[in-house]
Amino acid sequence: MSLETVVEDIRDEARARAEEIRDEADAEAEEILAQAESDAEEIREQRQREVERQIDQEREQKLSSAKLEAKQDRLEAKRDVLQDVYEAVEAAVADLDDGREELTRALLDDAAAEFDEDDEVKVYGRADDQDLLESILEEYDGYEYAGEFDCLGGIVAESETSRVRVKNTFDSVLDEVWEDNLRSISEQLFEDQ
Known part of the structure; x- marks a missing residue:
């Protein structure tokens, strides 16, 4: 066995080891990437649920506010009608x-x-x-x-x-x-x- 053969065997072994390390690194990178994508999808879904919950809350608040405003408007209109009736009765009494x-x-x-x-x-x-x-x-x-x-x-x-x-x-x-x-x-x- 010559020195060249030994060097070649070492190189082959190093290449094989490098290929093995590269394959392990690729596999680990794919695993990390898959986990990151999974985490990103989970975060995206959680964020979407939060946004939908916030939209529902704001919709409920605006609906409640609109209902309250409509109720106040109706009460104000009723007060105005009652005031008009009172003034009409007052005028009739005065005359x-x-x-x-x-x-x-x-x-x-x-x-x-x-x-x-x-x-x-x-x-x-x-x-x-x-x-x-x-x-x-x-x-x-x-x-x-x-x-x-x-x-x-x-x-x-x-x-x-x-x-x-x-x-x-x-x-x-x-x-x-x-x-x-x-x-x-x-x-x-x-x-x-």
Whole structure:
């Protein structure tokens, strides 16, 4: 065996070993690449699930927000309708001619029950009702028309002697009736909803 043969055998062995190392490295690289691709696919799927979950959350939030806004808009519209109805009733009460004297007398009678017989009572009312009030007050001893009060009608009576003030205006009666019947009014106006 010559030196050349030994060198050639060593070279062949080295080449075989290098080929073996290269094959192992290629196999290991393929395994690493496969694992990396698997990890990348898992990360991609996880990220996609997160994005879909976030989209669903945002969709739910926007839907809830839109529903709340629509509900608030409906409530605002109902409040506007109720306000319009109240103002229409108020205008009808202010323009009331038939029964105005009878209602004014009833409110004055109710107020008179709060005062002592010897009290001097000053009565205030709507400017347009001055003649009516002065006419009615002629029937009451110690009562006098004292001036104007900003209201739809009715009276405000007060006595310094007994320190009593009674507000029996159409406004106060309307407010009380409105509050007592608001649910019923709403149900009638919005029964289809």
